[in-house]
Amino acid sequence: MEPEVSALIGASRQVVRRAAAAVFAVSLLAAGCGEGDSAQPGGNAEVRVLMDWFPNPDHVGLYTAQDKGFFTAANLNVTLTPPSNPADPLKLVAAKQVELGISYEPDVLMAAEQDLPLVAVAALVPVALNSLMAVGTSPVKSPGDLAGKTVGTAGLPSDDVYLKQIAAKHGVDLNSVKKVNVSSNLVAAMLSGQVDATIGAYRNIEGVQLAQEGKQPFIVPVTDAGVPEYNELVLVANRDRLRDDAGYRDAVKRFVAALGKGVAAAQGEPSFATTSISKVATGYDAAVIEKMVAATLPLLRNPRGFGRMDPAKWQSFADWLHTEGMVKRPIDAGPLVTNDYVPAE
Structure with missing residues (x-):
């Protein structure tokens, strides 16, 4: 294996995440797993946040808020914990074992089939990060080039349905596309060169890594x-x-307000x-971290204001998930998303 390939693999968002999962699995136990005592409005409150995965530039607003003291100023004792499994945040928030979780809009919508008592209260990353990606030496230069090509995915059902939608949108016969589960x-x-392109890599993480290495990624x-708009985190x-x-x-309202200040301060x-996230995002070169943050x-x-979500777009995405067979029954997105806890515009 070429040294540069090995270095990129070692720094890969998903490789590092999986390797870190076992290390961080005990963190939640250290933070405490029982339902927290009810705090008095305005008083000190313990807020345990189970993240979608290990700290990375997607979480720059969280760690900036923490380092700036915005959570402390709001009388919140905040613990940010990576999960041992990306499905854990929704499960443990539903079970009242942590106060808040970070997850993905599609996962929140699909969790409705399990009747979990969950609601999204703020968009941390309001746009999609998941991307169709290929290195510069690949023959794939546009979505229409996927015909007859090999596409790698992480093995997630959502990636499969994204590929199906992209193929349909760009007139590609999906039967001509060879799909390979390359996991992480x-x-x-x-x-x-195992695959011509991938779905599942993030434009601000893997995309930046590839560009930094001179791979001229598409x-x-x-x-x-072709995939409907959604909130990534x-x-x-x-x-x-x-x-x-x-x-x-x-406490949730105070947390969201402090997080909004953290995002504004980061921007x-x-x-x-960059300094805040560099202290906790392991496995990345300092120069790469700076470019990822940028x-x-x-x-x-x-554009709607920090944290705000569009319930109509959530419903449209929910309807699309049902149409594509990702969920067995229609989803009412109304109870699953609220802007009641984000700062006033």
């Missing part, structure tokens, strides 16, 4: 290639606790933000 080895599969977000709370617990409602002080910050801008 998306970057390695592209660099080695990158198009899945939403630019969302903050999820327990809907029952929001209904029944005034202290919890207040205003990119060097501070690529991420613009993607955090929300």
